[in-house]
Amino acid sequence: MRQAKTLSAHPARRVRWMHRDRAIALAMIAPSALAIAVFVYGFIGWTAYISMTDWRGLTMSTSFVGFDNYLTIFNTGRFQTNIRNLIVFTAFFLASCLVIGLLLAVLVDSRIRAEGFFRSVYIFPMALSFIVTGVVWQWLFAPGNWPNDPTGINLLFKQSGLGFLQAAWTTDTNVVPGWRIEGVRTRIGIPMAMIPVVVAAVWQMSGFVMAMYLAGLRGIPEEIKEAARVDGATEWQVFRTITLPMLQPITLSAVIILGHISLKIFDLIVTMTGGAPGNNTEVPGLYMYEITFKANKFAEGAAVAMVMLVVVALLVAPYLIYNRRTEVER
Amino acid sequence: MFTTKWLKLFGIFSILALVLAACGGAPATTQPTAAPSQPTTAPAGGGKLEIFSWWTNGGEADGLNAMFDIYKQQNPNIDIVNATVAGGAGTNAKTVLKTRLQGGQPPDSWQVHAGKELTSYVDAGQMEPLTQFFKEQGFDKVMPPKLLEQITYNGEIWSVPVNIHRSNVLWYNIKIFQENGLTPPKTIDDFFTVAETLQAKGIIPLAVGGKDKFETPHLFESVLLAVFGPEDYAKLFQPGADWNDPRVRQAAEIARRMLEYSNSDRSSLGWADAAQLVLDGKAAMTIMGDWAHGYFISKGAKVGVDYGYAAAPGTEGVFMWLSDSFGLAKGAPNPAQAKAWLALCGSREGQDAFNPKKGSIPARTDADVSLYDEYLQYSIKAFGSEQLAPSVVHGAAAPEAYMTEYGNALNVFASDLDVDAVVEALQDAAKDLK
Numbered sequence: 001m002r003q004a005k006t007l008s009a010h011p012a013r014r015v016r017w018m019h020r021d022r023a024i025a026l027a028m029i030a031p032s033a034l035a036i037a038v039f040v041y042g043f044i045g046w047t048a049y050i051s052m053t054d055w056r057g058l059t060m061s062t063s064f065v066g067f068d069n070y071l072t073i074f075n076t077g078r079f080q081t082n083i084r085n086l087i088v089f090t091a092f093f094l095a096s097c098l099v100i101g102l103l104l105a106v107l108v109d110s111r112i113r114a115e116g117f118f119r120s121v122y123i124f125p126m127a128l129s130f131i132v133t134g135v136v137w138q139w140l141f142a143p144g145n146w147p148n149d150p151t152g153i154n155l156l157f158k159q160s161g162l163g164f165l166q167a168a169w170t171t172d173t174n175v176v177p178g179w180r181i182e183g184v185r186t187r188i189g190i191p192m193a194m195i196p197v198v199v200a201a202v203w204q205m206s207g208f209v210m211a212m213y214l215a216g217l218r219g220i221p222e223e224i225k226e227a228a229r230v231d232g233a234t235e236w237q238v239f240r241t242i243t244l245p246m247l248q249p250i251t252l253s254a255v256i257i258l259g260h261i262s263l264k265i266f267d268l269i270v271t272m273t274g275g276a277p278g279n280n281t282e283v284p285g286l287y288m289y290e291i292t293f294k295a296n297k298f299a300e301g302a303a304v305a306m307v308m309l310v311v312v313a314l315l316v317a318p319y320l321i322y323n324r325r326t327e328v329e330r
Numbered sequence: 331m332f333t334t335k336w337l338k339l340f341g342i343f344s345i346l347a348l349v350l351a352a353c354g355g356a357p358a359t360t361q362p363t364a365a366p367s368q369p370t371t372a373p374a375g376g377g378k379l380e381i382f383s384w385w386t387n388g389g390e391a392d393g394l395n396a397m398f399d400i401y402k403q404q405n406p407n408i409d410i411v412n413a414t415v416a417g418g419a420g421t422n423a424k425t426v427l428k429t430r431l432q433g434g435q436p437p438d439s440w441q442v443h444a445g446k447e448l449t450s451y452v453d454a455g456q457m458e459p460l461t462q463f464f465k466e467q468g469f470d471k472v473m474p475p476k477l478l479e480q481i482t483y484n485g486e487i488w489s490v491p492v493n494i495h496r497s498n499v500l501w502y503n504i505k506i507f508q509e510n511g512l513t514p515p516k517t518i519d520d521f522f523t524v525a526e527t528l529q530a531k532g533i534i535p536l537a538v539g540g541k542d543k544f545e546t547p548h549l550f551e552s553v554l555l556a557v558f559g560p561e562d563y564a565k566l567f568q569p570g571a572d573w574n575d576p577r578v579r580q581a582a583e584i585a586r587r588m589l590e591y592s593n594s595d596r597s598s599l600g601w602a603d604a605a606q607l608v609l610d611g612k613a614a615m616t617i618m619g620d621w622a623h624g625y626f627i628s629k630g631a632k633v634g635v636d637y638g639y640a641a642a643p644g645t646e647g648v649f650m651w652l653s654d655s656f657g658l659a660k661g662a663p664n665p666a667q668a669k670a671w672l673a674l675c676g677s678r679e680g681q682d683a684f685n686p687k688k689g690s691i692p693a694r695t696d697a698d699v700s701l702y703d704e705y706l707q708y709s710i711k712a713f714g715s716e717q718l719a720p721s722v723v724h725g726a727a728a729p730e731a732y733m734t735e736y737g738n739a740l741n742v743f744a745s746d747l748d749v750d751a752v753v754e755a756l757q758d759a760a761k762d763l764k
Contacts, residue, residue: 293425
């Protein structure tokens with residue numbers, strides 16, 4: 001464009017030239033923009049509209065009921081349980097992935113032999129589908145008729161003389177501490193059956209976090225660390241005051257990526273527990289599927305979908321705003 | 331410069347959103363690769379017929395193919411499009427089916443549980459009434475009046491039952507019962523006596539699954555039937571039914587005690603895993619529909635040697651039925667071919683080809699009994715002579731919205747064994763009875 005400016009004598013021609021440039025650009029993105037406008041945003045709008053109708057059964061209904069469906073779902077014990085489970089799952093999943101991912105990254109980064117091999121080993125689970133992970137870990141965590149006739153991990157424990165470690169795993173019906181609060185139709189606490197699900201999810205995704213942190217670690221200039229060491233800082237001080245702060249943008253990205261996976265989790269839980277025992281591992285994604293396609297309560301299903309959208313938006317939107325701001329600054 | 335930046339940003343967003351949309355669209359690959367249905371009827375002597383079902387494996391698929399073979403003989407020039415979607419009890423198939431119906435692309439005929447489950451399709455105006463067709467074909471003469479009454483909705487019959495399964499069956503390990511000098515329990519009290527004896531011997535008295543999410547609801551419908559008896563049981567699923575009846579609590583108490591005599595890893599086992607426990611001699615009994623019979627046979631077990639059968643405790647003399655059936659789509663692309671298919675589904679020839687392979691009994695009373703094995707012959711006799719009660723879990727007694735709520739109440743109960751909570755949840759669920 002700078003060239004165009006110097007070459008063209010008339011300002012009017014320059015403007016037209018700009019226009020053609022823009023027209024081509026617009027033409028290039030128009031098909032995808034249109035497709036997205038219809039198939040993503042259009043249908044989000046449609047879902048929002050459905051969620052405010054009284055559509056039940058296979059006949060579509062368009063009579064407007066406002067936020068009734070939202071009130072209904074938030075008042076059912078089942079959906080409250082789902083929200084509890086989602087919070088527990090997301091918190092444990094994020095925390096474990098970040099800690100384990102960082103730990104692995106630091107280990108792999110410490111100039112060990114066969115670094116490439118270990119890197120691949122840790123990242124490999126990410127190549128699997130959550131469906132595969134779910135099925136395999138479901139077998140592993142099926143407790144069998146323990147403690148005498150166990151299966152899976154319990155059997156491993158028994159055979160290796162660690163029988164006292166056997167547990168009910170995915171069939172554990174306890175919620176710890178399981179408080180009851182007036183007006184809340186679910187027990188508040190950590191559903192123990194969720195722990196194996198978190199283990200499976202962390203097994204799959206921590207390698208990915210490791211890869212991100214590894215890239216971050218490699219991006220920290222060695223000179224800064226050297227300077228600190230010359231000033232007499234211990235390795236721990238170097239790690240805490242230089243490495244960790246410089247990894248902060250990586251942590252933010254990891255939280256966003258893992259967070260949106262976690263809030264929309266469906267496939268892993270379907271194959272691993274199906275939401276059982278009771279609804280102790282059920283999340284809104286499963287509930288939405290079940291009330292929409294099994295119970296034919298399309299409006300309530302749409303309401304659950306909108307709640308999920310809002311929850312994910314609450315996580316992603318601040319990140320996008322932050323990103324745009326830094327980009328504009330640049 | 332600012333505008334190009336915006337354009338760039340917008341472009342990136344567009345691509346990102348397309349990628350996301352593509353990811354979101356992934357489940358679409360599970361849809362059947364059905365040819366688009368033709369809006370016009372093909373001329374007689376040619377054309378095609380599209381059948382939608384979830385029978386994809388083992389005896390089910392064999393039975394369906396046996397019916398297809400007969401259909402092809404009768405209608406040589408018609409192409410059968412078999413739009414199956416795999417998945418037990420049709421959970422996945424129903425999702426695809428509902429999507430197609432919403433999109434106005436119905437198959438000619440689809441598999442549906444006979445009874446209340448199909449009322450949602452009827453209410454949506456997606457099915458053609460078949461009462462007249464039943465009269466023309468004479469089905470109304472050869473199917474039990476009680477069954478016809480239970481599949482009638484709004485004064486019309488809407489689907490042709492192909493088979494009958496029995497829900498309230500107790501399967502037991504014969505060796506365990508012989509070694510301990512026990513007989514299969516006839517009443518609820520008998521059951522607890524037997525269970526106590528077995529428990530003391532270190533054998534799991536009752537194997538119960540939970541992974542397929544219908545096992546505990548299934549157990550509970552047998553308990554409800556035992557406590558209420560067939561007449562009052564059927565009334566429980568009528569609109570405005572009285573779930574405040576003290577017998578509901580009584581049934582829940584019985585179910586709680588039964589579950590306490592069962593394996594603790596219920597939620598990690600499917601119904602077939604529970605049946606396997608009985609076959610392996612780890613558990614003594616399981617209450618499951620007679621598809622368990624098909625499972626036992628597929629594992630090489632012999633009825634009367636390895637495993638025995640009896641009515642679920644307290645339900646002797648009552649046949650709790652469920653039935654797979656085919657209906658006629660409103661606006662079916664090929665109505666003539668579809669009617670020929672339905673005529674075959676209801677015919678003696680069709681039912682006798684299908685059922686011995688599927689491991690179920692015909693819905694007609696005039697079947698050739700010699701084609702069926704020992705258990706099925708017993709079942710045919712029972713179906714003809716005993717009182718009938720519709721299964722709720724398998725779609726015969728109540729609409730889908732209710733089934734989902736009922737099922738969830740019982741699945742939560744299987745986990746927390748909280749009688750108060752399940753009674754309250756069942757009372758809540760009754761609002762969905764229509």
